[in-house]
Amino acid sequence: MKLKVVYIMFVLLFVLAACSAQSETDEQADNGQEVQQDNSVDEEQAGDEASKVDEDQASETDDEVKEGAELELPEEPLYKINPTNYSIQPIGEADPKVVLLTIDDAPDKRALDMAKTLKRLDAPAIFFVNGHFIETDEKRAILKEIYEMGFVIGNHTKTHANLKSLTEEEQREEILSVSNTVEAVTGERPKFFRAPFGVNTDFSRSLAEQEGMQLMNWSYGYDFVKEYMTKEKIADIIVNTELLSNGSNLLMHDREWTADALEEIVNGLREKGYEFVDPKSIQGYAD
Template identity: 60%
Template structure:
């Protein structure tokens, strides 16, 4: 009897101790407060990412927020028949588009950095003969990772009117293939060398779902404007500047030097620099319809 009584007392003590331990692990406060505390802890655990640092050190140059903005941006602008740009819902909005041809030669990356520092965008129209080496390909990747759309300016910058249809197609499609190989997407904009298209090149651009584009004005190939000061002045103060103007520049040392002053001068005159990702193209129009 005594032994049975002792065992019963011992078991009661052990159970009491286990119960005390369990109580110690529970949240303090009223039952409602405890429930709320547990729910908060569970929610925090669910929201905690599985891995820290979605962007690795190798990807640190990629502006993730800008990339998401490019993907999510709905077209707000359209190109008119004279190659100017217009706000679809507000035609009177004072806007201009910046474009840079013959990239990525020696200055395109620096020009992209200048534009990024100023928080504005431009289309970089590239030539395939500037993408033949791994180093050149890396430059293009960096420009794209900074959020700039890549346009097609043909592989070898030859006048399309001097080429056969087969050669024209190769100039355009081979470059699209090369750009896609490097950045994972095909260009949505096409500009022919010297602005000279053929009926066939227009059809190829349409088949490739690219927006055919020329320009409103540009000066940096003229001898009188191959300096920072002269180019910045004419690009901002030309009588050709107007609402929707499509500005042509090139991958040139003097253009790179003048680029910051050109952007600031345009903005001081009340012009907004259009984000090309918001221009309606055959490609994004088709995507929106799906």
């Protein structure tokens, strides 16, 4: 009888101990679940806060981009083209000691290199393109990249033919086909027209006016002359010629020697006190 009582008491103690352990385990599990839920809430809050920060930063970036885009164009033109000699004349209080950089026959071989050099040196320019150089996807991508770097794209006809040797319909095709392609690639039609060899006709003048393009020739250029087809010679003559003066409209081309000399040309002109006209500040560009 005594043994039976002892046995029963032992069983009861064992059961009570087991229940206590299970209760403690359940309590720990509950606590752990609550902690996990709390962490989940923290993560959601952190995610919301991070998302808000990202949105704020994106908004600030967008504002900066918009602000930068707004600063691209001056409220009023600062310069105009002299129709008699195609030099660049200041309007009002604009700095008179400037030159305009222009690059013809792009994008042939080195136009993108030239654009990158000018961009690095903060020197604006007009790239006058020929239609036969923008017929492939590769060349159109180069044209778009030059445009997106902030450079102005000008019209230099399709095949670089002398316009006086063409019929009016042929001239129309030479000019409009380039403007149409440039617009298709960049979203903007050219605002400047330079005829091959500087030779315009009554028809090309009239068509350029209808298209809202300013006629453009040049003050001087040398890189198409055999004597100056080296980096050293072309850099020296462009900077040191007696023809250099306030408002000079400088003609260069997409050529190896000119591309190699471009940084020296820009630095040399600046050392002489000249700065570079932004083509977007020329009268007629924003019309």
